[in-house]
Amino acid sequence: MIFIGAVIITTPQQVAMQDAIKGVEMFRKTNVPVIGHVLNMASYICSSCGAESKIRSKYQSFAEKTNTELLGEIPFDIEISDASDDGRPIVISNPDSPQVCFVTVYFD
Numbered sequence: 001m002i003f004i005g006a007v008i009i010t011t012p013q014q015v016a017m018q019d020a021i022k023g024v025e026m027f028r029k030t031n032v033p034v035i036g037h038v039l040n041m042a043s044y045i046c047s048s049c050g051a052e053s054k055i056r057s058k059y060q061s062f063a064e065k066t067n068t069e070l071l072g073e074i075p076f077d078i079e080i081s082d083a084s085d086d087g088r089p090i091v092i093s094n095p096d097s098p099q100v101c102f103v104t105v106y107f108d
């Protein structure tokens with residue numbers, strides 16, 4: 001395995017982003033390249049109609065403060081949550097799920 005840097009994962013809540021900013025600062029102080037960040041729970045997908053609603057009111061300040069690239073967004077989704085709680089990542093438990101596209105599109 002070759003280590004090339006860190007990917008920061010955060011949710012769009014202010015407390016989570018404050019912790020993630022500390023993570024970015026720690027990696028930069030220790031000369032670990034920060035490849036970018038992933039915004040978890042970035043949106044909500046309605047289980048009835050499939051409409052996506054963005055949840056990112058304070059997000060822009062995170063991107064500006066850390067000057068890191070957004071690598072991907074993962075929606076808040078009950079299927080992802082249930083699969084994770086069961087110890088089966090959705091990419092394994094339901095690889096054809098439309099939510100998997102959100103998870104993998106930036107990492108292919």
Ligand SMILES: [Zn+2]
Nearest residue numbers: 046048049051
């Ligand atoms: Zn709906």
